[in-house]
Amino acid sequence: MSAETVEQVAARVLASAKAAAKDAEIRVDVRRTGAANVRFAKNEVTTSGEYDELALSVWIGLGKRAAWASTNQSDPRSVAALVDRALAMARLSPEDPETMPLLSPQTYGTSAAYDDRLAAMTPAERAAIAGRAIAAGDAAKVQIAGFLQRRVTDHAIASSTGLAARHRETSATYTVTARTLDASGSGWAGREIHRATDLDDASLARVAIDKAARSASAKPIPPGKYTVILEPQAVAELLMFLPDAMNLRSVDEGRSYFTGKTSEKVFADFVRLESDPTSPLTPGSPFDAEGMALAPQTWIESGRAKDLFVSRFWAQQKGGGVKPTGHHTIHRLSGGSAASLDDIVKDTKRGLLVTRFWYNRMLEPQTVMVTGLTRDGLFLVEDGKITAPLTNFRYNESPITMLRNVDAMTKSTVRVPVWGGTWHVPALRTNEFTMASPSAAV
Known part of the structure; x- marks a missing residue:
């Protein structure tokens, strides 16, 4: 791979594109990813x-x-072909009334998302983590299985309007699953x-093994509405469906649960949902895919939807100071x-403790109704004890009902591995949670 930085690649490609398409708006996106893994x-x-x-x-x-074109080659010949392809497709594309002009240069906050030690994790260190499990x-x-993957991402954007952005970050995902030898018990843990x-791999392995042993020879109880204690993984796997509903355009067009409800209390008073990639608690890219600087946002506060996602196009359509x-x-x-x-378990008279959800799918976008399956440890709680x-x-x-009926939540949050973005979540207890039908899988 070239020794050029992503900024240098972006600048070189932008210059090539400007020469070929003098009257066009141009944005170049360069992302270099290094990943290393071990599976057992x-x-x-x-x-x-x-x-x-x-x-x-x-x-x-x-x-x-407008049109995009992509490649994984950065040599001059490949870049010239890439620019020619993007330009040809743009000329052939129909006009899109929602195409927005490129952003002007932005001012970005500082994000502490890069860790030298994690970036330098060696094969021997990865093997040692697997070996301990x-x-x-x-x-x-x-029986124990798991997957550890470390990623280093270096991302740059450059545009013909003078915008220039760069962000580096490190991340790692570690998940462990344990099964009893008779296959009647299964446990999971991940971060x-x-x-x-921040990675306590030995603790995660212990949790998975303990859950496998305790979940063996499970008994059935009837479907119905239950008080449930959701561990952080389960919280995130349901909550990740909520942001799509919190979209001002969907609200205005009558396609969202929040249509006509933006001033109503629909959540428990103490619930707060926010985004801030410059916070040391939740570090990430300080700009989005368009290069727009991301300011802190509070989506839920005091029981209400405080902010809604607003695209650049919809802000323009709305006018009136909507940003x-x-x-x-x-x-x-x-x-x-x-x-x-x-502490939440000890304070629960009767309920279900859920490790995580699996195979989660949207049922009805209008109500944000989601379906899925419990997995890898479901337990009955009675009089403050797992029985x-x-x-x-x-x-x-x-997830709206989950956050409306929540009555307990841990103060601390953890970052959990889910597909729908990056989530830092607590464990919580919520009521009237619908367990619809039995599932035979462990």
Whole structure:
């Protein structure tokens, strides 16, 4: 891979595109990703690997006609072909009335999302993490599997309007699953981190093994509405469906749950949902895919939807001082006062403790109704104690209902591995949660 920085690549490609398309608006996006992983299953390492890749894209706008073209090559010949392809597609594209002009130069906040130690994680260190989990599984006489991946991302944007942005970050995802030898019990634990010191891999392995042992030989209980204690992973897997509903355009066009409800209390008073990539608690890119600087946003406060996502186009359509929010992908749910998950369990008369959800899918966007399955540890809580493992359920529930009926939440939050953005969430207890039908899987 070229020794050029992503900023240098972006500047060179922009110059080439300007020469070929003198009257066009041009945005260049360069992302270099280095990833390294180790995978283990049935108590032995199965694969280990590393890769480095370059993703290079050029956007060309000709008035309301625009097109993207992408490649993974940055040599001059490939860049020239990339620019020619983007320009040809832009000329052929129909006019899009929602195409927006490129942004002018922005001022970005500082983000502490890069960790030298995590970036330098070696194959031996990854192997040691896998080895500790395998040794713990062997000692407990369970089958153990897991996946650790470390990523280093270097991202730059440059445009014909003078915008220039760069962001570097590190992250790692570690998940562990343990199964009893008779396959009647399963446990899981996982975290996502941006600093090497935040990964307590031994603790995660212990949690997965303990859940596997405690969930063996589960008993069924009837479907119905239950008080549930959701561990952070379960919270995020349901909550990640909420941001799409908190969109001003969807609200204005009558396609959102929040249509006609933006002034109503629809959540518990203490719930707070916010995004701030410059916060040391939730570091991330200080700009979005268009290069727009991301200001802190509070989406939920005092029981109401305080802010809604606003695109640049919709802000222009609305006028009247409505400002675009930028596309935030990092979210933090907070507002709780409980010291720990154990304290919530001890304070629960009767309920279900949920480790995580799986195979989650949207059922009805208008109500943000989601369906999925409990997995890897579902337990009955009675009089403040975990009393029995339970067979799994299919749930049908909305994150809005979850946050309306919540009555306890841990003060601390953790970053968990989910596909729908980056989520920092607490554990919480909520009521009237719909467990719709039994699920036979462990």
